[in-house]
Structures are given as C-alpha cells and as structure tokens.
Amino acid sequence: MDFGSFRAVDGCSFSVAKGSITGLVGPNGAGKTTVFNMIAGALRPSGGRIAYRGEDITALAPDRRFHKGAVRTFQIPHEFHHLSVIENLMVVAPAQPGETLLSNWFSRARVRKAEAETSRRAWEALEFLELTHVAHQRAGQISGGQKKLLELGRTIMTDAELVLLDEPAAGVNRTLLRKLEEKIEYLNRERGYTFILIEHDMEMIERLCEPVICMAEGKVLIEGSFQTVRSDPRVLEAYLGERQGAAT
Numbered sequence: 001m002d003f004g005s006f007r008a009v010d011g012c013s014f015s016v017a018k019g020s021i022t023g024l025v026g027p028n029g030a031g032k033t034t035v036f037n038m039i040a041g042a043l044r045p046s047g048g049r050i051a052y053r054g055e056d057i058t059a060l061a062p063d064r065r066f067h068k069g070a071v072r073t074f075q076i077p078h079e080f081h082h083l084s085v086i087e088n089l090m091v092v093a094p095a096q097p098g099e100t101l102l103s104n105w106f107s108r109a110r111v112r113k114a115e116a117e118t119s120r121r122a123w124e125a126l127e128f129l130e131l132t133h134v135a136h137q138r139a140g141q142i143s144g145g146q147k148k149l150l151e152l153g154r155t156i157m158t159d160a161e162l163v164l165l166d167e168p169a170a171g172v173n174r175t176l177l178r179k180l181e182e183k184i185e186y187l188n189r190e191r192g193y194t195f196i197l198i199e200h201d202m203e204m205i206e207r208l209c210e211p212v213i214c215m216a217e218g219k220v221l222i223e224g225s226f227q228t229v230r231s232d233p234r235v236l237e238a239y240l241g242e243r244q245g246a247a248t
C-alpha cells in the first residue's frame, strides 16, 4: 500500500482462520491499521488482493463487504454522541423492510414487527454487555470503557462474521478491560464470531489471541502462538528499533 512515494504495507500476506481470535501486533508504524483499512475497504491497496471466504473482495466497496459479514468496530460517530446508548444500538440494525418508501407503504405491520425485533435485539445486546443501567444516557457521557463495550454492541447488532477491533484496550480501565475480554471470548466461542485484534496491550493479546501475527515495516515478521512470537529475536529487534528510533 503506497501513500505517495511511501510504501506503508509491502508484500504482506496472511490468512485468518474462521473462528479464531487473531492478534495483529507490531511496533508503531508497522502498518497494522493500514492493513485493517484495506480489509474493511476504507483503503484500496495499490497492489495485491484481499479475499473473504475465498472470494476476491479487493474492489468491493466497504458497504458491500459489510453485507458479506466483514465489519470493523463501530466507533461512535461524533453526531451520535447526543443519541442515547440504546439508540446507538438501534441505528446500526441490519437492513429493515421500512427502509424503502414502497415497502413501507405496502406493509406497515411488517415494519412495526421489524422495529420491535430491532428493539429486542438492542436490549438483549445491552443486557449481554451489562450496560442496561446506562441505556438512556447519551453515548457522549458514558465512560471510555463503556464506550468500547457499546462499540462491540454496535458490531453484534449486525450479522457480522468477521470483526476487526483496533486497539480495544486503549484508555479502558482494568475492570472494564476484563469485562470486554470476557465478552469478546464469549462472542467468539459461543456465537462463532471471528476477530482480528490490533493491540499494544500484550496481556490482552496473550489472554485472547491464537495465533498472533507480528508486523514490522509493512511486512509480516512472524506468525505463531503468543509465546513463539514473544520469544522470537526478530520481534524483540523490531520493538527495540522502534524505541531507539523514538529516542533519537
């Protein structure tokens, strides 16, 4: 992936197994977020291809990927901060029959039924995330950790199969972090969601991820268990290089 003359991701090749929680780690600037942006469709790669369930999706727009079940965490858009927590869940519900005027006109009962179903799902998600007590608070007013839970909730309101989480632990306190981890694990184990997780918090990576992919300078350095990756001298060198770079 090129940004002008700078190649941020280069010859980066990996696959993610269905049902896994795959960790994506690497020093700052390694290209992790750029890879996410390409998988989500926000960036069109300058070369190479991206496949989802064996289908080439490189040229597919983000919303088409979304409909195929590949989603990114739903960071709460600025304009949604004034909406309540429950409303933030309801607005991301999958396509409803009420979305076209024509179908609306033909079947008000069907629309009402779909709305009731959305509301049921939203409350179920809130209960699962243990956020019912803040259901009517504005999203902009809840804590950082609660926001991360809500973002996860917005993901599970869809029929996603693959969820991309970019630094879910950032700015989250320890208690809520463990809760977030539990929810991710449950969604993976019991509901079959596949996750790719970018994270600098190595404890979280160790607890949740198998396998772990380490990137450096736009490439995959190594892939394996957390222990294998952690003890690989190339990984230590890459992180050390980052620190030395920061010190100069």
Ligand SMILES: Nc1ncnc2c1ncn2[C@@H]1O[C@H](COP(=O)(O)OP(=O)(O)OP(=O)(O)O)[C@@H](O)[C@H]1O
Pocket: 003, 006, 008, 026, 027, 028, 029, 030, 031, 032, 033, 034, 035
């Ligand atoms: N839109 C852009 N224009 C120019 N350069 C970019 C752009 N986006 C990313 N880069 C550069 O590409 C490289 C990879 O960035 P990226 O954000 O993917 O790294 P990262 O591994 O996610 O880093 P971090 O852990 O710090 O978030 C960096 O050198 C970054 O400065």
